[in-house]
Amino acid sequence: xxxxxxxxxxxxxxxxxxxxxxxxxxxxxxxxxxxxxxxxxxxxxxxxxxxxxxxxxxxxxxxxxxxxxxxxxxxxxxxxxxxxxxxxxxxxxxxxxxxxxxxxxxxxxxxxxxxxxxxxxxxxxxxxxxxxxxxxxxxxxxxxxxxxxxxxxxxxxxxxxxxxxxxxxxxxxxxxxxxxxxxxxxxxxxxxxxxxxxxxxxxxxxxxxxxxxxxxxxxxxxxxxxxxxxxxxxxxxxxxxxxxxxxxxxxxxxxxxxxxxxxxxxxxxxxxxxxxxxxxxxxxxxxxxxxxxxxxxxxxxxxxxxxxxxxxxxxxxxxxxxxx
Amino acid sequence: xxxxxxxxxxxxxxxxxxxxxxxxxxxxxxxxxxxxxxxxxxxxxxxxxxxxxxxxxxxxxxxxxxxxxxxxxxxxxxxxxxxxxxxxxxxxxxxxxxxxxxxxxxxxxxxxxxxxxxxxxxxxxxxxxxxxxxxxxxxxxxxxxxxxxxxxxxxxxxxxxxxxxxxxxxxxxxxxxxxxxxxxxxxxxxxxxxxxxxxxxxxxxxxxxxxxxxxxxxxxxxxxxxxxxxxxxxxxxxxxxxxxxxxxxxxxxxxxxxxxx
Numbered sequence: 001x002x003x004x005x006x007x008x009x010x011x012x013x014x015x016x017x018x019x020x021x022x023x024x025x026x027x028x029x030x031x032x033x034x035x036x037x038x039x040x041x042x043x044x045x046x047x048x049x050x051x052x053x054x055x056x057x058x059x060x061x062x063x064x065x066x067x068x069x070x071x072x073x074x075x076x077x078x079x080x081x082x083x084x085x086x087x088x089x090x091x092x093x094x095x096x097x098x099x100x101x102x103x104x105x106x107x108x109x110x111x112x113x114x115x116x117x118x119x120x121x122x123x124x125x126x127x128x129x130x131x132x133x134x135x136x137x138x139x140x141x142x143x144x145x146x147x148x149x150x151x152x153x154x155x156x157x158x159x160x161x162x163x164x165x166x167x168x169x170x171x172x173x174x175x176x177x178x179x180x181x182x183x184x185x186x187x188x189x190x191x192x193x194x195x196x197x198x199x200x201x202x203x204x205x206x207x208x209x210x211x212x213x214x215x216x217x218x219x220x221x222x223x224x225x226x227x228x229x230x231x232x233x234x235x236x237x238x239x240x241x242x243x244x245x246x247x248x249x250x251x252x253x254x255x256x257x258x259x260x261x262x263x264x265x266x267x268x269x270x271x272x273x274x275x276x277x278x279x280x281x282x283x284x285x286x287x288x289x290x291x292x293x294x295x296x297x298x299x300x301x302x303x304x305x306x307x308x309x310x311x312x313x314x315x316x317x318x319x320x321x322x323x324x
Numbered sequence: 325x326x327x328x329x330x331x332x333x334x335x336x337x338x339x340x341x342x343x344x345x346x347x348x349x350x351x352x353x354x355x356x357x358x359x360x361x362x363x364x365x366x367x368x369x370x371x372x373x374x375x376x377x378x379x380x381x382x383x384x385x386x387x388x389x390x391x392x393x394x395x396x397x398x399x400x401x402x403x404x405x406x407x408x409x410x411x412x413x414x415x416x417x418x419x420x421x422x423x424x425x426x427x428x429x430x431x432x433x434x435x436x437x438x439x440x441x442x443x444x445x446x447x448x449x450x451x452x453x454x455x456x457x458x459x460x461x462x463x464x465x466x467x468x469x470x471x472x473x474x475x476x477x478x479x480x481x482x483x484x485x486x487x488x489x490x491x492x493x494x495x496x497x498x499x500x501x502x503x504x505x506x507x508x509x510x511x512x513x514x515x516x517x518x519x520x521x522x523x524x525x526x527x528x529x530x531x532x533x534x535x536x537x538x539x540x541x542x543x544x545x546x547x548x549x550x551x552x553x554x555x556x557x558x559x560x561x562x563x564x565x566x567x568x569x570x571x572x573x574x575x576x577x578x579x580x581x582x583x584x585x
Contacts, residue, residue: 016578018577058578061578064414066578067578089415089416100406100408101408101411102406103335103406103408104406105338105341106337106338115415117334118331118412118417119417120418123327
């Protein structure tokens with residue numbers, strides 16, 4: 001029976017090992033997930049990050065019932081992915097990146113009608129919902145074009161429309177912006193907060209740190225099948241980045257500034273670049289030190305056009321986590 | 325039921341790669357005609373008009389499983405290769421309907437091809453229909469269509485597993501041409517291989533089909549027709565069981581989009 005908690009997705013000690021045999025029958029095991037524990041609250045946008053082979057796609061495949069775990073349990077809206085797969089499928093949609101997974105020889109509209117029929121949506125509702133969703137993802141004009149003639153971005157938008165056909169409360173998005181041009185990727189990203197605004201829980205896997213930083217409430221970083229860090233993006237950046245950044249715009253450029261700033265304690269690196277008539281200094285400071293006053297002293301308050309300190313990027317934190 | 329037909333029609337449009345004029349006319353109409361002509365000429369060359377007539381009828385009946393097997397296995401194969409299989413099996417769709425929907429639209433192809441083959445044999449080879457019992461002929465054709473659709477769906481599951489439809493189709497159609505009495509009478513097969521024909525589709529259907537030309541009533545060939553129906557039902561159930569086992573195994577091994585075996 002489904003639990004009525006506020007947790008949408010829950011993984012407990014989730015492990016998955018892939019086995020294969022070579023030509024002489026010798027067995028080889030590859031551990032994709034080992035003891036993963038996750039909890040995703042209802043309505044959250046949860047980012048799952050990690051290098052290739054970390055176990056992100058395996059997690060999504062287990063949660064969408066395409067794969068059974070070797071051990072541990074996974075529940076979606078309280079339904080066990082192994083023993084209550086049908087209920088899980090009824091409540092989830094999955095959107096995979098890439099050009100596979102759609103029928104290229106038939107039109108976008110026909111693809112939608114097919115998957116609607118597959119999911120027991122009655123024909124009248126299927127027609128209405130197909131029109132609505134194609135309109136939502138901007139494909140109405142191309143509804144009757146065979147999918148094999150779609151661009152990568154259009155294919156991806158059709159993937160999203162297909163994932164929303166059953167109006168599922170939980171969505172799994174596996175690298176939805178992979179291989180898409182920046183404008184197309186931005187358009188796709190816009191759907192994520194929109195869908196979360198409708199109350200959907202979204203599990204998003206991505207390699208793009210800026211995407212995860214921008215979209216997700218919570219991020220989990222997994223490495224070699226294990227959870228390496230979890231928290232809000234800001235929290236992860238502060239906790240795991242060894243460096244903080246101070247950026248200074250100097251209105252009277254001086255060559256020596258770089259060397260002078262490097263003499264300060266806790267300054268790790270200084271980069272100088274021309275920015276129009278100004279000089280831009282990017283100062284990397286050991287995390288935990290506030291050097292704004294000292295930097296102002298060295299540069300001279302009257303020479304400073306602007307001074308900002310910012311959190312390190314998620315990418316910096318991510319690299320530090322994986323290098324531990 | 326509407327959703328079942330929507331699925332049947334759209335998977336046929338999406339996955340049957342012979343659905344273009346050259347491939348369709350070539351495989352549904354031309355190939356069976358060439359087979360018939362080749363064997364008819366072989367019979368005549370061997371100096372046996374009776375054999376020639378036997379081959380003509382056998383090959384006309386065989387045109388149905390030919391198009392069904394090659395058509396259905398390729399659809400199953402492409403379902404996996406283009407990556408839609410994961411979405412189909414990751415859906416809450418009814419597996420029984422998914423399974424049968426892959427064969428529904430191929431059944432008419434089987435009917436077209438046997439009709440055109442018979443028409444060709446009548447016009448160009450002089451196949452004699454004067455004593456034909458039409459209800460028996462139609463019943464045998466329909467039952468061959470049903471049993472061979474079931475058989476094709478069953479072997480089609482293995483095209484998903486091995487990711488190859490050519491080998492599977494060639495092996496399955498080879499079995500039928502050898503052991504079902506299409507070319508060699510079943511009771512003349514060596515080493516009791518004739519018994520193999522009893523568990524294959526087409527064997528009893530083609531026997532009834534031949535009897536129909538001699539004027540046998542449906543009642544007279546009832547046992548053949550019932551046997552063909554039973555074989556079709558058995559392959560239907562066996563294929564569905566295999567389909568479910570493949571699904572379970574794929575989930576267990578993580579092999580929806582990679583190699584299963």
